[in-house]
Amino acid sequence: MSYEDVSSRATALRQVVKLVQEASETLISEWESPAPDAVPASEMNFEIPGRKAYDAQRLIIAALGSIQELVIDPHHRLVDFAEQYFEVRALHVAMEHDVAILLSKGGEDGVHVEELAKATGLEQKKLARILRVLSTQHIFREIAPDRFANNRITQALVNDEKLQAQVKCSSLGFAAASALPEALNDPIRGPSYETKDAAWPLAVGTDLPFFEWMGQQVPRSRAADKASPGAARGLYEPVVASPGEELVPRDDTKLYNLYLAGNSKSLGSPHLYDFPWKDLGTGLIVDVGGGVGSFDLQLARLYPDLRFVVQDQQTMTEQGVSIWEKEYPEALESGRIQFIPHDFFKPNPVKGADIYWLRHVLHDWNDDDCVRILSNTAEAMSLDSRLLVADITLIETLGDPYIKAAPKPLLPNYGVHVHHGFSLDISMMALMNGKERTHAEFRKLFERAGLKMVRAWECRSILGIIECRLA
């Protein structure tokens, strides 16, 4: 529907407002008395609403997009959207200077920008403008002229270094986003799906693909080199270590690992509850490309009989061990969890496990590479093994045969509610020529790797779980 004429717009607006009104009442009553399937916030997860509240929330968020389309003058909508990256950059600045933490010291009275400028070293009037554009988007509050405070949104950043890392880490892709138009127009990079031809290596001025750069051990003096130096393309100098220099992971790699842990806590937590892990008893889970084992850490605490093997590049497995030594040493000591350096492009050494878990892995790779990763996993699987893929599953704006469509006149895929998945799709394109996929696209990859998709588990997150067995 193009909504060119007033009468179709009026009908649609009335329908959306009615949907929002009903969903709001459902949500409010769920706030007042949460359903038994709601999970309160904890160290491990953000609050997970019950299914009814989740459905009401997503409807209201989807409606925001429909209402914009219906009521805003088209010129304003386009110009507003086109300028949004300055607002995102303003948030990066606020994050870099830990503004939410500084504001939390002022509590309800907030902090004057003069004081913030002293603490951050930023010029006072420019800092005020940065905070004002964010407050206009309901990120921070201006409570008196030049005096700012946290609101419910930014207060969540205080004391939560995982959430801070999630927000900070988005700046890591910023240079790649700037270089994307150039990469897409380039005769070699444009049509290529090779990791090395993505916009990110072009932006950073390195020949190394993203994960090789991230997995590199560098001399301590180079650890602070940024993956996203802004507009500094071509300035990156290859790392040459002198003999005897201590090699350490990059600061960006540590931030990225914390970001993954944050992702586990937010997008990934519903997976702890929306799949029947308990039924696996003492089953073995092999987390392929499992990073530092963030998901396993959550799962191990909830289901004390499960056993785990986490496989990743050596830098990651070493960091994983040091994180688990702090967070859950008993599991390491008892051998309930093992970290094994393993390249998923080689045959998987752990055969016949109950579950092979691939979370946020396939979206990093092109179709052929995914088939290699999946085939290596399939070769290790027995007839009883299951492969679980937890990735964002894109639901096209026209809908998906596996998923119930949103009520009309909302977009069938709940539009704005799932926009993060589509934006991550572009991030994957820019960083490593990876992609987020639809169910149909996943199905084709599984078939090529000798697997069959047996079920799509709809979780209370934009990340689903797809279950596969040997074909």
Ligand SMILES: C[S@@+](CC[C@H](N)C(=O)[O-])C[C@H]1O[C@@H](n2cnc3c(N)ncnc32)[C@H](O)[C@@H]1O
């Ligand atoms: C987006 S992260 C996801 C990590 C983890 N699955 C999670 O959800 O927290 C992708 C992971 O793939 C790992 N990886 C990249 N190339 C790899 C390879 N060739 N073999 C094994 N792991 C690899 C990266 O080091 C990184 O930890």
